[in-house]
Amino acid sequence: MYGGRHPIEQPEESIYKLIPHTPPAIYKAPRYKSVHADRVQKQLKTNKMQTKTMGPAKVTQPDTQNYLKKNSIANMKPPRRSSDEFERDTTHKPPVPKHDERPLMGTKTDKNFIKSNAMENINSTAKKSDPKYVDSPSGTSHTLDPSGLVPKYVMKRDYGKVPGYLEKRKDERIQAQESYDHFVIEQQKAGALKQLSDKDRQAVIEGLKKNWEDLYKQYQGLSVVTDTAPKKARKERLEADMKRLEKDIEIMEGHKIIYVSTDDVE
Structure with missing residues (x-):
């Protein structure tokens, strides 16, 4: 390096x-030339001037001596009709209202159309577009409903029919009810069961409700803070007794016919 620059490189001589x-x-x-070039040029030259005059000239040319002359179309004009032959419209339009008259322009209303239209658009729901599917990379979409990709349960063979497990459950319930009725009849014949009258049934329901109200008053009188074991145990005992009474009331009110054992009555 000389003076901080690279030396000039000389090519090797040979x-x-x-x-x-x-x-x-x-x-x-070689330049490409179509095999149809001659045929195309021939077709372009054929009948090229045929439609120059708005279609092929198939009509005879007019005679040069038979040109338009003066007063030659006077007899071609239609005859002039008299004024009696015209049908005139004798109806008249209503007169223009005077300056002190106010014409009736329609029914007057106090409705604010701007506000009503705005509220209608605010409360309206957006229209849902039809579901579609795309089946090509370019984005061609089709309607999804008739494609068969979505299952339609109305087309199933067992559509509208009761499922088999429901029929089986119904039969089991009927058999259980029949067996229960047979058991009750047998017990009544033996004198082991007695049907509770409506009056006694209502008295039992009222007694259960009174007991529930007494427990509820006690529950309302409990301390808000259950910081000791006895308070917590009493609260849990009252809640359990109230739930048991609620279940008994529901059973008594849900069944109109109730059987009791004669041993319990005695």
């Missing part, structure tokens, strides 16, 4: 560089 070289030949492909 005797082979003095021999003239022939440039390589450039190969050029």
